[in-house]
Amino acid sequence: xxxxxxxxxxxxxxxxxxxxxxxxxxxxxxxxxxxxxxxxxxxxxxxxxxxxxxxxxxxxxxxxxxxxxxxxxxxxxxxxxxxxxxxxxxxxxxxxxxxxxxxxxxxxxxxxxxxxxxxxxxxxxxxxxxxxxxxxxxxxxxxxxxxxxxxxxxxxxxxxxxxxxxxxxxxxxxxxxxxxxxxxxxxxxxxxxxxxxxxxxxxxxxxxxxxxxxxxxxxxxxxxxxxxxxxxxxxxxxxx
Numbered sequence: 001x002x003x004x005x006x007x008x009x010x011x012x013x014x015x016x017x018x019x020x021x022x023x024x025x026x027x028x029x030x031x032x033x034x035x036x037x038x039x040x041x042x043x044x045x046x047x048x049x050x051x052x053x054x055x056x057x058x059x060x061x062x063x064x065x066x067x068x069x070x071x072x073x074x075x076x077x078x079x080x081x082x083x084x085x086x087x088x089x090x091x092x093x094x095x096x097x098x099x100x101x102x103x104x105x106x107x108x109x110x111x112x113x114x115x116x117x118x119x120x121x122x123x124x125x126x127x128x129x130x131x132x133x134x135x136x137x138x139x140x141x142x143x144x145x146x147x148x149x150x151x152x153x154x155x156x157x158x159x160x161x162x163x164x165x166x167x168x169x170x171x172x173x174x175x176x177x178x179x180x181x182x183x184x185x186x187x188x189x190x191x192x193x194x195x196x197x198x199x200x201x202x203x204x205x206x207x208x209x210x211x212x213x214x215x216x217x218x219x220x221x222x223x224x225x226x227x228x229x230x231x232x233x234x235x236x237x238x239x240x
Contacts, residue, residue: 003180006176006177006179006180007176009176009187009190009191010164010175010176010179010180010187010190011175011176013191013194014168014175014194015168016198017194017195017197017198018197020197020198020201021197021198021200021201023201024200024201024202025200025201025206025209027201028201028202028206029206029209051106051109052105052106052107052108052109052110052113053106053110054106055102055103055105055106055109056103056106056107056109056110057106058099058102058103058106059099059100059101059102059103059104059106060099060103060135062095062096062099062102063096063099063100063103063142066092066095066096066099070088070092070158070162071161071162071165071166072162072165072166072169073162074166075159075162084155085154085155085156085158085159086153086154086155088155088158089149089152089153089154089155089158090153092149092158093146093149093150096142096146097143097146100139100142100143100146101143103139104139104140104143107132107135107136107139110132111132111133111136114128114129114132127202127203127204128203128204130203131196131199131203131204131205134192134195134196134199135196137192138189138192138193138196141185141188141189141192142189144185145183145185145186145189148183148185148186157182157183157186160178160179160182161179161182161186161190163175163178164176164178164179
């Protein structure tokens with residue numbers, strides 16, 4: 001039973017999560033573009049939002065691209081550059097730890113803001129709160145895994161995860177067996193990360209795929225009305 005569960009979670013579940021991530025995001029963009037937004041509450045408690053948001057976004061971007069490069073870069077490239085397995089492991093721990101702490105502080109500020117401000121809580125949907133808590137749990141697992149990684153400075157565990165990720169992305173078999181005996185905290189971290197990919201298209205996180213570059217070349221006018229403006233009068237301003 002344990003072998004079957006391991007095969008499902010680390011052999012099949014990654015493909016399920018990545019397929020839903022890709023197909024779901026495309027379908028939502030095609031059929032639900034009006035919901036393709038971050039749902040900003042910037043006008044409410046702006047200062048706390050700015051501090052928390054900057055810390056969170058900088059930290060999460062460093063973590064994301066660090067994982068992307070660290071897991072998907074073939075190990076022979078690091079060997080050719082003279083980067084030892086121990087050096088790579090220490091770099092991942094230090095850089096990931098600093099980015100993780102930064103992201104954690106930002107996340108705590110954002111969650112506090114949504115939970116303890118009545119106006120913001122009223123505009124927060126269940127989905128908004130659920131994805132925040134999922135990311136918070138994933139971040140907490142990642143930070144906790146650092147203490148386990150410190151016991152494997154030879155880079156042996158790191159190599160297993162690199163080979164696992166590269167086999168998944170190149171559709172090679174035997175990926176699940178590589179992580180069968182790793183520490184449970186790493187397994188939980190992998191499964192929760194895949195789960196975030198799975199629910200990604202159904203949350204506000206889709207705004208990560210968007211960059212409003214088309215606004216730079218858009219021509220047209222936007223109608224702006226003041227609250228006390230008399231009927232029949234309107235102020236028209238160009239969007240350029």
